[in-house]
Amino acid sequence: MVTVGMNYVVLPGKQGEFEEKFAAVLGALDAADGHTSSTLWRDVVNDASYLITSEWNDEDAFKAFITSDAFRSVTSWGKAEILAGRPSHKVYKH
Structure with a gap:
């Protein structure tokens, strides 16, 4: 099993939109x-x-997801509309 931490900073005022998209x-x-x-x-x-x-x-399994079309479409939207910078992630193996 692995845990992945994905860090995001959103543009001011876009918090609600980011939370809705996550849902x-x-x-x-x-x-x-x-x-x-x-x-x-x-x-x-x-x-x-x-x-x-x-x-x-x-x-x-995580790598397969982040290279999927579903993930790519969400991240393209996020880059253009919501995020203040490039997200980062870290994989924790346990």
């Missing part, structure tokens, strides 16, 4: 092979900063 993306995550669960966290100091933690059976 929609959760359906795609739940349908992805190897995905166990995901949670959206918001920074209490900087409310434009978010962390999504996702549990996966293995790193290959």
Whole structure:
């Protein structure tokens, strides 16, 4: 099993839109092979900063998801409309 932490900073005023989109993306995550669960966290100091933690059976399952058309369409929209910068992620193996 691996946990993936994905860090995002959104444009000012776009927090609600980002949270709504995450709720929609959760359906795609739940349908992805190897995905166990995901949670959206918001920074209490900087409310434009978010962390999504996702549990996966293995790193290959996560890599398959982030190279999928579903993920690509969401990230293209996010880059153009919501995000203040490039997101980053880290894989934690356990």
